[in-house]
Amino acid sequence: MLELKACATTARLSHELFSSTLILFFSESCGTAVDVACVLRAGWVASLPWCNLGNVAYDSEGAAIHRERDVMDIKARSVAWKTGGTCSTKVGNRPGNTKKNRYKDVVPYDETRVILSLLQEEGHGDYINANFIRGTDGSHAYIATQGPLPHTLLDFWRLVWEFGITVILMACQETENGRKKCERYWAQEQGPLQTGPFCITLIKEMPVNADIILRTLRVTFQKESRSVHQLQFMSWPDHGVPSNPDHILTMVEEARRLHGAGPEPLLVHCSAGCGRTGVLCAVDYVRQLLLTQTIPPNFNLFDVVLEMRKQRPAAVQTEEQYRFLYHTVAQLFSRTLQNTSPHHQKLKENCAPIGKDSLSLRISPEPSATSRPPGGVLSRSISVPGSQTRTMADTYAVVQKRGAPAGAGRGTRVPSSTDTIIYSQVTPRSQRPVAHTEDATGTTPPGRVPVDLNPPGPDAYEEVTNGPQTGGLGFNLRIGRPKGPRDPPAEWTRVCLAAGIVSTVCGRTIFQGKIYGGQMASSERWPWQASLLFHGSHICGAVLIDKNWVASAAHCFLRSRKPSDYRILLGYNQLGSPTNFSRQMTVNKLILHENYHKFHHQGNDIALIQLHRPVAYSSSIFPACVPENTMKVFQARSCWISGWGMLREDKFLPSPFPLQEAEVSLIDNKECETFFHTSESIGQYNAIKDDMICAGDVKNGKSICLGDTGGPLVCSLNGSWYVVGLGSWSAACLEPISSPNIFTKVSYYSNWIKKKKEETPDADPFSAPADENAPTLVGWRSFNTGTILKPSICRALLSSQVLLLQSIWFQIP
Known part of the structure; x- marks a missing residue:
């Protein structure tokens, strides 16, 4: 019986996690020889590394082995963008605007900066220290900004009103270590707050948990009133990380519940609007990838952070924040797994190491002992419930492969020799039914087994054959060692095959709560x-x-x-x-x-x-x-x-x-x-x-x-x-x-x-x-x-x- 664990047990999810079938890959440790239990079904497209999380492996203590190198790489690229003119900050460094920047070294990029138009005719400029950050669909999903200064409170509420903000995420306190980090822009119980033509009234204040406070504000401008929700994380130290990743996930989930499905961006800020702000945006970004089933095959958090750094300076600022982001995303996946159906416990593993030449796996209606057919090819089988007609679209094989030695450069994101990845997927092209057979000879009738295969990429070496088998549902899958110069250091390590076994995620909606x-x-x-x-x-x-x-x-x-x-x-x-x-x-x-x-x-x-x-x-x-x-x-x-x-x-x-x-x-x-x-x-x-x-x-x-x-x-x-x-x-x-x-x-x-x-x-x-x-x-x-x-x-x-x-x-x- 498979057992759900945290990152001590490796788990991998496909981007079909919120689709028809939960795809799980489990192992007892995060090492070079990872045992993988494959649970696959039609619709599986790509795998999402969990413990690797895209070229970052965890040791037994859960520390990211490559985090320091990644952060140094990100910082070096950011400096190169600024000095090379790729990310200009000319507008924010103009004499009239520098006084609106809380920190002189955190200035918004010109290309993605938020431009204000509301109240410009009254002499207020278009500048605010804020940048748009794109979401999973390419739209402006987030506005990352600094905590307002006393003389930028009006600009802050101009931004909120002009862009229809309904939810604000605040990741700092007003004062930290005796230093002012954010001017209070919300009203308190004592009475409303007036800034320019905006009147802000506190409707309700309540704790979400020990770390988070939810405030509901009413904002009035020119006789029109709107509701704005503010979630403030009270215990996130500057340049540090919270003690509980769960509470960060709760904050993001609550923000999305309050936000609904509207197109308005989330407004996210800390003191500078970079480190803590970047972590919140990245966590929500990955969560939206899961919800919308758009996690790419080559997903990794390095690229997520790097892309955000192109839009907002210093997003995810420190090595500690970068490591915390990995743990939080891992916790996000763990929480998702815990919300799945318990039927995953009925799943059966069908994995075996590849032999000297290749491995043959088959699926049959009744379990049978491991045998070695002619030719010395290892053969194993699993049981498929029922004998109803199925199509080969229900059957998949996954190959786990050791990566080639590192050295191809950071841009290609090639795994190091200590990493283990899910390398390829085998999908029969044919959709012809493969029926249960009672053929006494034990040979699958001609035409019942597909002989073609849709290779997933140029680096896959698979061949589906229709050789004799013990009967029942299935096909013989032969996966040989790599040939030719394309990837000579690589080595096939395992093949897993499963079909007709499903664990369904259900009852989940982006809203909680004729x-x-x-x-x-x-x-x-x-x-x-x-x-x-x-x-x-x-x-x-x-x-x-x-x-x-x-x-x-x-x-x-x-x-x-x-x-x-x-x-x-x-x-x-x-x-x-x-x-x-x-x-x-x-x-x-x-x-x-x-x-x-x-x-x-x-x-x-x-x-x-x-x-x-x-x-x-x-x-x-x-x-x-x-x-x-x-x-x-x-x-x-x-x-x-x-x-x-x-x-x-x-x-x-x-x-x-x-x-x-x-x-x-x-x-x-x-x-x-x-x-x-x-x-x-x-x-x-x-x-x-x-x-x-x-x-x-x-x-x-x-x-x-x-x-x-x-x-x-x-x-x-x-x-x-x-x-x-x-x-x-x-x-x-x-x-x-x-x-x-x-x-x-x-x-x-x-x-x-x-x-x-x-x-x-x-x-x-x-x-x-x-x-x-x-x-x-x-x-x-x-x-x-x-x-x-x-x-x-x-x-x-x-x-x-x-x-x-x-x-x-x-x-x-």
Whole structure:
């Protein structure tokens, strides 16, 4: 069983970490001979070194071996840029501007400096000691600036207002070691702060943890008011580092939660706006790479810091800060791993050292002992659950290779001879199915095994053969020693192969923390939210539960059981305004619960939708977790419903059809049932069964409405979002007295979901219809039979018990 550890156990992540499958590489030490357990699945593209972190290895104490050399190299390049004119600072050194610089040796680069235009007509200049720093998408994601001086307070708030800043990260104190480091620019409880035309008022101040304070400020300028959040790290010494990397990650995560998905940059400062500021920007930058799945194959922190140094002088200033940055990023990956599904413990290792000539690994449905086939090639196998048809896209091999001796120059980032890297990936080009076979001869039928390979690069030497094997899923992989002059010092050391084994990350969103009576949801807040289309029109909500499967309510499919009649929309916030992340997916198979409507009305109201092709995850498309049947969902602290349904039964959602959300409370089934025991005329609808769960906000009238059913009720549990319910039925969504909504209880069906997924063959991507563009206009079909069950309830039918419960629970006056 594999075990999660900190950096004492090497771990490597692919940039698909937030995609369909978690890719882990574990070892017991960080040395030259690293044992690697490969956990691979379709979609894996590149590996991210962990303990190496791009040419920086850790010894047993966790110290960076090459940190001193790296910092000296970075500083030397920075000096060369300045003296060579690459990074000019002429504007900041002008006589009228030098007095605005807190430190004479920290002057913003001209090319990336922030230029102020607000209030210029009143005689205020355009200069402030601040630089833009690009984010992962190339936009101005950060503004790095110094702590304001008494005479630059106005310029500071001009910057905040002009660039729409909503979150400020402060990494220093006002005074450190008896020296003034930052003029106080925020208000205190004693009263507002006035600087020029800006009035700043403190709304709230509260600790986030022992090191961080969160202040909420109201800024008023020319009769307009805005909210600005400030996070101040109270214990970060100048030229030093904090004692706890976890608190830095908390600060960055909290900043992104407060910031939302808007385009405005984060404003980051310390005293000089370089060392501590650079660390915060770099940590957030790497975190965004993880969230957006854009970590490059050659990722390393040296290049990240070097690129930031080109935009802001002295970003990540000291060797100690540089080392701390490595530890913090390692902690970021560790925290990410700890938030993954525990199913990784079921993974099996299938690695073996390469023999004298090559190594052959295969995959079979049953485990077998290690054998040595003709030719002296070592052969091993692993077990693949089930015998369903798979494609070779599910199978990968990874080669770990010792690097050539150092000496190619820093620019090429060649690993030293003591480093070990994941060198290459083997991906069969063929997408032909490889089926389980019962051939008694033990020979895979001709045509079942792909003979071609898509080499990952010019330095890879792989050959896939279709030689005899013991039968079952798989292919023979032969990887020989390097040939020719391309990389003669290199040596293959290990090959690992795995398939059909997956550990899924789920329930993560860049936000922590209709629908009738609800509010518009922020972009990317609910990345698992899906729209079910029938002939191009929205009829129900749905929820993504993994890269191939979507869940919804069975009643949404009463019109038709033909998969081709339906489409799934993912990555939408506004149905009328698709983005680059929006996708329209075709449906391969519909699975309605076999007992739907059989034993009681609206019982077993659940359906699974298999997509033709796996969906690529992003910050806009990501699955919710499916709770186990033993999970205590009533312990959840926060539960939300979301959807694109009607605002009322007589009012459609207006264009561009924004996603609606509402926070609700879970209600015990017995208490919930009292809302529906009103008369025999609706008695056929009123039974709240064990496979149902109730939720709502009766006081504020937040409920699901027409078009919301089938969509998710999600609750935050153990740091992840779980789809606790699927919208099933409710009373009319605009009654004189509101009642709870009834959802299909997903945990009740967790075993059914697993069983159906396991016994359903993988979709054949070649049978899918041609790719379709995400629609720019989504219609609404009339919501009639099969969309929602809504027993009518009138105030006159409500019992005194219900009215009393409402007045007690929800304080209705």
